[in-house]
Amino acid sequence: MLPEFQDHAPYIYAAYGLAALTLGGLLSVVLLRARCAKARLERLQRQAEEA
Amino acid sequence: MTNPAPLSSAFRQALTEAWAGGAGAFLPVGFFAGAAMLVPFGIGQGNEQLAAIGPGILWVALALSSLVTMERLFQADLEDGALDLWIQTDAPLSAVAAAKTLAHWIAAGLPLALITPLLGLMLQVPPADLLPASAAYGVGGLAFFLWGGVGAALTAQVRRGGLLIALIALPLYVPTAIFGAMTLQSDAAGMPPEALYLGASTLFALAVAPFAMAAALKLAAD
Amino acid sequence: MIQVFANPHRFMAFSKAAQPWLYGLAGLMIAYSLWQAFYVVAPELYQGDSARILFIHVPAAWLAMATYAGMAVASFVWFIWRHELADTAAKALAPIGAAYTAICLYTGAIWGKPTWGTWWQWDDARMVSVLVLFFMYLGYMAIRAAMDTRQKAARAGAIIAMVGAINVPIIKFSVDIWASLHQPASVVRLDGPTMDPSYLYPLLIGALGHTLLMTALVFTGMRTDVMTRRADALLLRQATT
Numbered sequence: 001m002l003p004e005f006q007d008h009a010p011y012i013y014a015a016y017g018l019a020a021l022t023l024g025g026l027l028s029v030v031l032l033r034a035r036c037a038k039a040r041l042e043r044l045q046r047q048a049e050e051a
Numbered sequence: 052m053t054n055p056a057p058l059s060s061a062f063r064q065a066l067t068e069a070w071a072g073g074a075g076a077f078l079p080v081g082f083f084a085g086a087a088m089l090v091p092f093g094i095g096q097g098n099e100q101l102a103a104i105g106p107g108i109l110w111v112a113l114a115l116s117s118l119v120t121m122e123r124l125f126q127a128d129l130e131d132g133a134l135d136l137w138i139q140t141d142a143p144l145s146a147v148a149a150a151k152t153l154a155h156w157i158a159a160g161l162p163l164a165l166i167t168p169l170l171g172l173m174l175q176v177p178p179a180d181l182l183p184a185s186a187a188y189g190v191g192g193l194a195f196f197l198w199g200g201v202g203a204a205l206t207a208q209v210r211r212g213g214l215l216i217a218l219i220a221l222p223l224y225v226p227t228a229i230f231g232a233m234t235l236q237s238d239a240a241g242m243p244p245e246a247l248y249l250g251a252s253t254l255f256a257l258a259v260a261p262f263a264m265a266a267a268l269k270l271a272a273d
Numbered sequence: 274m275i276q277v278f279a280n281p282h283r284f285m286a287f288s289k290a291a292q293p294w295l296y297g298l299a300g301l302m303i304a305y306s307l308w309q310a311f312y313v314v315a316p317e318l319y320q321g322d323s324a325r326i327l328f329i330h331v332p333a334a335w336l337a338m339a340t341y342a343g344m345a346v347a348s349f350v351w352f353i354w355r356h357e358l359a360d361t362a363a364k365a366l367a368p369i370g371a372a373y374t375a376i377c378l379y380t381g382a383i384w385g386k387p388t389w390g391t392w393w394q395w396d397d398a399r400m401v402s403v404l405v406l407f408f409m410y411l412g413y414m415a416i417r418a419a420m421d422t423r424q425k426a427a428r429a430g431a432i433i434a435m436v437g438a439i440n441v442p443i444i445k446f447s448v449d450i451w452a453s454l455h456q457p458a459s460v461v462r463l464d465g466p467t468m469d470p471s472y473l474y475p476l477l478i479g480a481l482g483h484t485l486l487m488t489a490l491v492f493t494g495m496r497t498d499v500m501t502r503r504a505d506a507l508l509l510r511q512a513t514t
Contacts, residue, residue: 003311008323008387015326015383016307019333019376023486026372030493037497041504048507201436205429209419219412219433222405223440226447233451248447255443263436270428 057142058150061133065154068127079159080166083116087170098175105174106184106235109167113188114224117195120159121220122213124151124203125268134207134272148264149257152200160196164189184235187249191231194253197260198223204267226252278358281499288492295489302482306332309475317472324472326384331476332483333377337403340370340487341410345438348431358495360427363434364417365494369487371410377403398452402445409437423502 005012090108091101128134128151137147167188168181176184202219206212230249237243278284310328317324344366351359381400382392394400416433420426 005322005325006316007321011323011383011387012325015380016329018379018383019329022372022376026369026490030490030497034493034497034500037500037504041500041507044504044507044511048511051511201432205416205433206419208425212419215412215415215419218408218415222408222412222437222444225405226440226443229447229451252443252447259436259439263432266432267429270425270432273425 057137057140057147061137061147062150062154064133065124065151066158068123077162079116079119080162082119083112083163084166084170086112086115087174090174102175102177105171105176106180107232108174109170109184109188110191110228110231113163113167113192114195114221114228116163117160117192117199118213118217118220120155121196121199121203121216122206124155124200125207125271126203129207129271134268138269138272143265144268145261145265148200148204148268149261152196152260152264155200156193156196160192161189164192180235187231187234187246190253191227191249194227194256195220195224197253197256201260201263201267204264204271207268207271223256227256279356281358284358285496285499288496292489292492292496295485295492299482299486299489302478303486306475306479306482310479314471314475320388323384323387326380327472328476328479330377330380330384332480333373333380334399334403335480336483336487337370337374337377337406339484340366340373341406341438341441344370344413345434348434348438351427352431352435358499360431361495361498362491363430364427364498365491367410367414367417367430369490369494371407371414373483373487374403374407374410378407395452398445398449401448401452405444405448406441413437 087109090104090112094100094104125134125148128137137144164185167185171181171184172178199216199220201223202216203212205219206215209215227249230245230252233245234243234249237245306328310325314325316322344363347359347363347366350356351363378400381403385394385400386392413430413433417426417430420429
């Protein structure tokens with residue numbers, strides 16, 4: 001259910017939409033890089049144990 | 052005991068470097084005049100319009116011109132080993148960096164300030180304001196060169212660091228540009244109070260920038 | 274607490290345990306402030322519904338400044354004591370601060386259009402200061418990226434962050450008196466007497482929620498960095514034996 005605004009609705013949605021896009025992008029980049037770094041470290045540790 | 056020799060040698064070396072290769076120190080002047088010349092084409096030839104923005108345009112052109120020669124300020128010293136020699140001497144590296152930047156300002160910054168009366172005349176600045184304005188451009192230019200020098204020291208080992216220097220130094224130019232423009236807009240007779248702010252911002256740069264340059268040069272030499 | 278941040282092993286254990294709580298609490302608090310912003314608070318007397326934008330704009334402005342302060346402190350700690358985790362923190366803080374600064378800038382512009390009638394107002398000192406701050410974040414990240422080793426990136430970043438931090442008060446001062454030269458009296462100010470108390474608590478909780486989100490993101494970024502370093506060290510050991 002969408003909220004009802006008296007005025008300026010496009011501005012409010014634009015501000016929150018852009019902010020959500022920025023924060024969402026930042027969050028996904030940070031989490032993706034964390035996952036990649038963790039996978040790489042675990043792979044190398046396994047290799048070191050095998051050797 | 053502090054040995055003054057590295058200071059004076061760095062100072063002299065910066066002067067000769069600026070004039071080496073013939074046109075050296077004329078290049079920033081040419082850039083400065085060229086940039087100022089473009090302004091009337093960009094905004095129109097109305098004299099009143101030009102008089103209103105002329106001094107400000109010269110601040111912007113001065114800030115950009117100060118960056119033109121910055122890239123090479125410490126690069127040559129890094130390449131030919133002069134930097135390592137300075138670090139080994141007992142003179143503080145911050146003093147050497149300050150001497151070098153000061154000499155560079157005399158060679159490349161002072162000519163810019165000296166030509167501002169001519170450019171100001173073309174941009175419809177009132178003739179009585181030309182000489183005080185030129186002094187303000189000289190003082191403000193020194194702050195530009197000092198902050199630019201910090202950028203130059205940080206990027207001494209970076210190839211094509213010119214744009215990086217601009218990105219680092221331009222935010223630090225803000226107070227000088229503001230106080231400089233306010234000094235020229237002031238109606239106060241004699242020395243306007245804004246001129247004190249301008250001088251203070253340059254003194255602040257003089258107090259802080261040499262230490263930042265020294266830290267950055269030590270990094271570049273490693 | 275200092276012990277936790279001085280030792281990478283302890284930090285990894287602590288941050289691993291803290292992360293879910295930080296993300297969870299941040300999500301709850303931001304959701305609460307959004308719910309308030311969209312459904313609960315009444316339109317502001319003078320600004321109308323556009324005041325709802327402040328529930329993202331104000332936390333973003335706070336974090337734009339707080340993150341830079343954190344970056345400067347971390348740089349200082351690294352520069353004096355050479356604590357690897359301090360540099361790791363500074364490196365992780367920069368993109369987060371830049372993102373919040375960008376959010377602050379464009380939500381401010383979007384708020385300004387219906388409220389002041391203009392997207393950008395050069396005589397508002399805060400907007401101009403935040404713009405300069407944004408360029409300082411960009412310069413910090415650019416100089417780090419230009420250095421060829423981690424150690425050099427850390428040193429160059431620390432120098433420029435500290436130079437920037439001691440310049441901030443002067444930039445702020447200069448922009449303030451510059452903006453005060455032509456200030457129109459009619460502008461409605463956020464910090465004016467028109468601020469309704471019903472706005473205050475959602476605003477504070479939103480700011481706290483975004484601060485927790487920033488902390489969680491920094492922890493994740495720092496963990497990525499520590500794990501990357503460990504992996505690089507392993508790789509180096511494998512290559513040499």
